[in-house]
Amino acid sequence: MKPDDKKKAAAEAALVYVESGWVIGVGTGSTANHFIDLLARIKNRIEGAVASSRATEERLRKHGINVLDLNATGNLPVYVDGADEATRHLHLIKGGGGALTREKIVAAASAKFVCIADDSKLVDVLGRFPLPIEVIPMARSYVGRRIVAHGGEPQLRAGFTTDNGNLILDVHNLEILNPVELEGELDHIAGAVTNGLFARRPADVLLLGTDSGVDKIE
Numbered sequence: 001m002k003p004d005d006k007k008k009a010a011a012e013a014a015l016v017y018v019e020s021g022w023v024i025g026v027g028t029g030s031t032a033n034h035f036i037d038l039l040a041r042i043k044n045r046i047e048g049a050v051a052s053s054r055a056t057e058e059r060l061r062k063h064g065i066n067v068l069d070l071n072a073t074g075n076l077p078v079y080v081d082g083a084d085e086a087t088r089h090l091h092l093i094k095g096g097g098g099a100l101t102r103e104k105i106v107a108a109a110s111a112k113f114v115c116i117a118d119d120s121k122l123v124d125v126l127g128r129f130p131l132p133i134e135v136i137p138m139a140r141s142y143v144g145r146r147i148v149a150h151g152g153e154p155q156l157r158a159g160f161t162t163d164n165g166n167l168i169l170d171v172h173n174l175e176i177l178n179p180v181e182l183e184g185e186l187d188h189i190a191g192a193v194t195n196g197l198f199a200r201r202p203a204d205v206l207l208l209g210t211d212s213g214v215d216k217i218e
């Protein structure tokens with residue numbers, strides 16, 4: 001099965017976590033896009049969705065799905081989003097699409113985080129995928145030096161600005177043996193808005209599209 005078909009299968013399996021009358025959180029990326037396209041089929045049964053990026057907001061609106069502001073909804077029952085890497089402990093690297101800050105906010109405000117991905121995303125140790133860090137532009141060099149002190153190799157994502165007007169440093173060569181600790185340490189660097197580790201608020205369920213169906217890890 002092609003990776004995209006596996007992503008679609010995982011997205012379809014996430015629909016059972018959506019209940020009638022709910023406002024749900026929706027992530028960003030190609031797997032989340034499959035989920036949005038499938039969600040359109042049941043759009044009349046849900047109240048609406050909170051988007052984790054402008055791109056997602058646009059796609060939801062195109063399907064006629066009601067888009068709501070997180071400030072108006074309060075906490076959400078469920079958030080559905082993809083990941084760049086995931087472990088069996090449900091720790092994730094996210095932010096390949098650069099939406100990590102809004103994704104982390106919506107995940108934090110949701111009772112359940114359902115992560116959808118194809119099985120190529122499952123790893124034993126996080127870090128082969130470069131860890132994205134959103135930084136305030138004036139802090140780019142400072143944050144970079146602090147990352148080097150952590151043993152990482154930061155690379156500026158060229159020509160990219162986040163929905164929040166910031167930059168992304170993609171950090172290579174990290175072997176992340178303790179994601180909970182590293183997430184906290186990186187959170188304390190001045191000028192680093194968000195790092196792409198989702199370990200302090202991990203996924204609650206991981207739905208992985210495989211050649212033989214969808215595996216559920218929880």
Ligand SMILES: O=C(CO)[C@H](O)[C@H](O)COP(=O)(O)O
Nearest residue numbers: 029030031082095096097099
């Ligand atoms: O974190 C993300 C965007 O910021 C995405 O969830 C992540 O990059 C996975 O993308 P895709 O579903 O296209 O493989």
